[in-house]
Amino acid sequence: MNPPAIAIDGPAASGKSTVAKLIAKELGYTFINTGAMYRAVTWYTLKQGVNPADTAAVVALLPGIPLAFGKDGAVSTVMCEGRVLTDELTETATNENVSAIAAIPEVRALLVEKQREYNLAEPVVMEGRDIGTVVFPNTPFKYFVTASEEVRAARRAAQGLTDSIAERDRKDSARACAPLTQAEDAQLVDTSDLSIEQVVAHIVADIRSRI
Numbered sequence: 427m428n429p430p431a432i433a434i435d436g437p438a439a440s441g442k443s444t445v446a447k448l449i450a451k452e453l454g455y456t457f458i459n460t461g462a463m464y465r466a467v468t469w470y471t472l473k474q475g476v477n478p479a480d481t482a483a484v485v486a487l488l489p490g491i492p493l494a495f496g497k498d499g500a501v502s503t504v505m506c507e508g509r510v511l512t513d514e515l516t517e518t519a520t521n522e523n524v525s526a527i528a529a530i531p532e533v534r535a536l537l538v539e540k541q542r543e544y545n546l547a548e549p550v551v552m553e554g555r556d557i558g559t560v561v562f563p564n565t566p567f568k569y570f571v572t573a574s575e576e577v578r579a580a581r582r583a584a585q586g587l588t589d590s591i592a593e594r595d596r597k598d599s600a601r602a603c604a605p606l607t608q609a610e611d612a613q614l615v616d617t618s619d620l621s622i623e624q625v626v627a628h629i630v631a632d633i634r635s636r637i
């Protein structure tokens with residue numbers, strides 16, 4: 427049996443990243459940001475001059491891709507050729523192309539394998555779109571964190587990011603492979619009218635009552 431895995435899924439700018447990070451801290455688990463993994467593959471694809479819409483060319487890049495998925499303390503990192511990727515992951519070009527890259531089944535298969543590896547030796551709080559449905563379908567700890575579109579757009583703007591989240595969610599929900607969807611056995615947490623502290627307290631209490 428693997429250590430516990432907490433699955434936090436939801437649309438863009440739902441607050442799931444902030445919430446997942448705090449839950450991990452509270453429980454002493456490692457926080458894994460899977461969006462950063464899809465973003466890193468997207469950034470590298472663009473850097474190589476490969477068109478993200480050219481699926482065959484993207485798939486051909488994968489075997490030699492120089493990305494290392496590791497940790498810094500209790501937080502996941504992505505390194506490329508010895509350097510931790512940070513700002514590259516939220517560049518406009520990365521934002522605009524990540525949904526196309528994330529729709530490629532071979533990309534997902536590679537990253538899902540890496541995501542599961544994080545949980546072999548230690549408990550994790552993992553956030554993404556398909557954690558409860560695909561990465562850890564058997565975990566009893568699944569939360570689908572969402573907020574109204576207006577609230578999410580305002581949160582994105584407050585982060586200083588210009589990102590068409592509605593468009594990205596549409597693409598992420600419509601793709602054939604592992605679309606953004608709430609797992610049947612996930613708890614829905616609408617954060618529109620809740621503070622971060624309230625959301626974290628609710629989820630941590632639920633986990634502690636069952637672990």
Ligand code: DC
Pocket residue numbers: 438439460461462464465524525528553554555556557594595598
């Ligand atoms: O969480 P984020 O906004 O950084 O994720 C970026 C994109 O990566 C998102 O639009 C869809 C994709 N993604 C995914 O398909 N599956 C995941 N588990 C995480 C992210």
